[in-house]
Amino acid sequence: xxxxxxxxxxxxxxxxxxxxxxxxxxxxxxxxxxxxxxxxxxxxxxxxxxxxxxxxxxxxxxxxxxxxxxxxxxxxxxxxxxxxxxxxxxxxxxxxxxxxxxxxxxxxxxxxxxxxxxxxxxxxxxxxxxxxxxxxxxxxxxxxxxxxxxxxxxxxxxxxxxxxxxxxxxxxxxxxxxxxxxxxxxxxxxxxxxxxxxxxxxxxxxxxxxxxxxx
Amino acid sequence: xxxxxxxxxxxxxxxxxxxxxxxxxxxxxxxxxxxxxxxxxxxxxxxxxxxxxxxxxxxxxxxxxxxxxxxxxxxxxxxxxxxxxxxxxxxxxxxxxxxxxxxxxxxxxxxxxxxxxxxxxxxxxxxxxxxxxxxxxxxxxxxxxxxxxxxxxxxxxxxxxxxxxxxxxxxxxxxxxxxxxxxxxxxxxxxxxxxxxxxxxxxxxxxxxxxxxxxxxxxxxxxxxxxxxxxxxx
Numbered sequence: 365x366x367x368x369x370x371x372x373x374x375x376x377x378x379x380x381x382x383x384x385x386x387x388x389x390x391x392x393x394x395x396x397x398x399x400x401x402x403x404x405x406x407x408x409x410x411x412x413x414x415x416x417x418x419x420x421x422x423x424x425x426x427x428x429x430x431x432x433x434x435x436x437x438x439x440x441x442x443x444x445x446x447x448x449x450x451x452x453x454x455x456x457x458x459x460x461x462x463x464x465x466x467x468x469x470x471x472x473x474x475x476x477x478x479x480x481x482x483x484x485x486x487x488x489x490x491x492x493x494x495x496x497x498x499x500x501x502x503x504x505x506x507x508x509x510x511x512x513x514x515x516x517x518x519x520x521x522x523x524x525x526x527x528x529x530x531x532x533x534x535x536x537x538x539x540x541x542x543x544x545x546x547x548x549x550x551x552x553x554x555x556x557x558x559x560x561x562x563x564x565x566x567x568x569x570x571x572x573x574x575x576x577x578x579x
Numbered sequence: 580x581x582x583x584x585x586x587x588x589x590x591x592x593x594x595x596x597x598x599x600x601x602x603x604x605x606x607x608x609x610x611x612x613x614x615x616x617x618x619x620x621x622x623x624x625x626x627x628x629x630x631x632x633x634x635x636x637x638x639x640x641x642x643x644x645x646x647x648x649x650x651x652x653x654x655x656x657x658x659x660x661x662x663x664x665x666x667x668x669x670x671x672x673x674x675x676x677x678x679x680x681x682x683x684x685x686x687x688x689x690x691x692x693x694x695x696x697x698x699x700x701x702x703x704x705x706x707x708x709x710x711x712x713x714x715x716x717x718x719x720x721x722x723x724x725x726x727x728x729x730x731x732x733x734x735x736x737x738x739x740x741x742x743x744x745x746x747x748x749x750x751x752x753x754x755x756x757x758x759x760x761x762x763x764x765x766x767x768x769x770x771x772x773x774x775x776x777x778x779x780x781x782x783x784x785x786x787x788x789x790x791x792x793x794x795x796x797x798x799x800x801x802x803x804x805x806x807x808x809x810x811x812x813x
Binding site for chain 1 (some may be wrong): 653655657659691692694695696697713718720742743745773775
């Protein structure tokens with residue numbers, strides 16, 4: 365049975381708890397909620413629940429470690445195991461250190477776009493994609509909330525080249541085959557004045573991490 | 580800050596009022612008004628250095644405080660910086676002519692593999708405003724760029740910036756190379772960027788991690804004062 369998720373706006377602003385009395389909890393960024401539920405449903409892992417923190421925490425990486433710790437503490441009595449579905453996410457190693465101190469596992473890699481692409485593949489690209497700006501399915505849908513408005517481009521469009529002038533290409537790392545998202549991602553590239561490329565990744569290293577956690 | 584900007588005629592304000600208005604205009608990112616005000620103060624006989632420090636730098640200091648406190652965000656700071664840049668553009672050639680004090684020389688750049696330069700550019704501008712000479716190497720700098728520039732420019736300070744978790748370790752490559760070449764003690768090394776923190780700065784052997792541009796300026800001043808004190812007592 366597919367579990368219901370709130371809309372993307374709620375995942376961005378508030379997060380969500382999607383629970384079926386499981387024994388293990390995945391504590392995740394709201395930006396990964398749909399992908400995590402898809403992998404859980406695909407594999408029939410009824411013992412795994414999902415708690416999402418607001419995806420907008422990504423705009424304030426210095427707040428992620430404390431928010432993760434608070435959620436781990438809040439849910440530790442109710443679950444046998446808790447897994448953290450965040451990568452480093454701009455915390456400069458602090459989230460990893462916090463997870464180690466809490467005794468919980470997290471996803472390796474710098475960002476979600478790296479583990480969707482595959483961390484090793486992403487690392488191997490090295491400087492070749494230095495001037496790439498990445499979007500995932502979630503970020504395409506929430507482009508205005510995560511890019512356009514926080515960067516002030518809704519109010520000050522003249523800042524675009526100051527903010528994005530060093531980028532060359534917007535690469536949409538697609539988790540699903542969705543022509544509508546492809547169109548939206550292309551439109552985002554146009555708005556930023558960047559060339560456009562779509563790369564299908566599926567769930568990448570997220571799925572393999574979850575498989576390890578589920579076993 | 581004010582809803583009555585359109586009603587204000589800058590040339591009719593006295594000096595104190597005009598400087599206060601410049602603080603407001605910087606805060607609101609009003610480049611043309613800042614440029615006009617700089618010209619007015621120059622016409623009234625103000626020294627370029629005084630305009631820079633008492634109006635522009637002080638105004639940006641206020642912007643920096645509100646950025647630190649979460650009242651202003653990156654877009655507003657960029658607009659303020661752009662307004663200050665307009666004023667600096669007028670003052671810079673005049674500062675050279677009038678012999679404004681120089682606090683030291685900084686080589687700054689974003690590290691190899693990283694194209695992000697907003698923070699670095701803010702630091703460059705604030706350092707210049709504070710009286711430092713700045714040699715900006717731009718983005719994506721391999722270690723050779725830093726070493727060559729430090730030697731060529733006879734700099735006092737090395738500033739390195741990175742926005743990515745994947746690129747920030749390159750700062751250690753640069754510092755280790757300075758150590759290998761026996762140059763590390765010749766320079767004050769300041770590092771900054773969103774994913775960095777104080778522990779990282781210490782771990783890679785930098786002199787200091789600077790949270791924002793205002794902190795970078797104060798830290799640079801502090802280290803330069805220590806350097807001069809050491810030289811005086813040697």
